[in-house]
Amino acid sequence: GQQVMQIPQYQHVQEGEDFTTYCNSSTTLSNIQWYKQRPGGHPVFLIQLVKSGEVKKQKRLTFQFGEAKKNSSLHITATQTTDVGTYFCAGTHSGAGSYQLTFGKGTKLSVIP
Amino acid sequence: NAGVTQTPKFRILKIGQSMTLQCTQDMNHNYMYWYRQDPGMGLKLIYYSVGAGITDKGEVPNGYNVSRSTTEDFPLRLELAAPSQTSVYFCASRALGTGELFFGEGSRLTVL
Numbered sequence: 001g002q003q004v005m006q007i008p009q010y011q012h013v014q015e016g017e018d019f020t021t022y023c024n025s026s027t028t029l030s031n032i033q034w035y036k037q038r039p040g041g042h043p044v045f046l047i048q049l050v051k052s053g054e055v056k057k058q059k060r061l062t063f064q065f066g067e068a069k070k071n072s073s074l075h076i077t078a079t080q081t082t083d084v085g086t087y088f089c090a091g092t093h094s095g096a097g098s099y100q101l102t103f104g105k106g107t108k109l110s111v112i113p
Numbered sequence: 114n115a116g117v118t119q120t121p122k123f124r125i126l127k128i129g130q131s132m133t134l135q136c137t138q139d140m141n142h143n144y145m146y147w148y149r150q151d152p153g154m155g156l157k158l159i160y161y162s163v164g165a166g167i168t169d170k171g172e173v174p175n176g177y178n179v180s181r182s183t184t185e186d187f188p189l190r191l192e193l194a195a196p197s198q199t200s201v202y203f204c205a206s207r208a209l210g211t212g213e214l215f216f217g218e219g220s221r222l223t224v225l
Contacts, residue, residue: 006155009153031212033212033213033214035214041218042203042216042217042218042219043156043203043214043216044216045211045213045214045215048211048212048213088155088156090156090214092212099144099161099163099207100158100161100171101146101158101214102158103148103155103156103157104155105153105154105155106153106155
């Protein structure tokens, strides 16, 4: 089946350091979404990217969608302890039904105060 | 607004038992999904529905069944539970405009 690869699997950072997680697909995505899951919680929607080369910002979070629409990244500037959790990307493969989202395995972020 | 409600939150089953995980949403979303989440493995799609009366298999449907008799409800049935079905199960509904998935709080199932 179609997959979305996400790296790294784990990231430990000192509070105040930056953090980046990457998603890659071997096939073109029609869109990509990002979710955050706090420990013991459920995934919560952060954003959706649709356009080639799109960049969106939410305060300290910057989301990018690659020009070829096969990769995406989430960058957090100056991490805080409230950023702790697992970040997932989820892509819709072009040609697939628009209702099917394929999730990456997630990047678990730990922030050392 | 309740959003997506899942019950039960926790359940322990014996091998071979059956049970139904309930999911209800009050946002009038047509699309609904069942995912399972195993440690370090992300979310895998079990079944999905694009509207009442329409369901389809996802990536890992074996051992599960679903029905969608109303827009609001999307129950997941486990027949003959096996230890491999020990997992956290999430139900979600999808907003048509933004595509955002709204998740329930999850149901943690252990099969012993």
